[in-house]
Amino acid sequence: DIDAALRGLAEELGVALETFQTNHEGVMVERIHAALADGTDAIVINAGAWTHYSYAIMDALGILSIPVVEVHMSNGHAREAFRHHSVLSAVSAGSIAGFGVDSYLLGLRAACSLLDRQDA
16 A cells, blocks of 8 residues: 555656565665665665664665655654664654654655755
């Protein structure tokens, strides 16, 4: 359902969209590294629990020169204390959280806005 909503918004915005999901941290790092050479213009990422401890994903995102928008369906600040800190925030243009599926849609809009600013 999230992918379908994102595809619809991407069509509305006139942008190409690729979605990717994995439960394996190393595979996620490799996909992020691939963005260096495959023409990816921006990344919208929900890293789930990795948000709070994955320095590997943080480092992978940190080498990119493209916008990164961190999204979360729930508001981590309204949850357990360990969820109050994101190691990814340091390498993200911004974070959107707490809006359910709309967090992804807002994240895509934010990424497009950041790209528009670069082109201006």
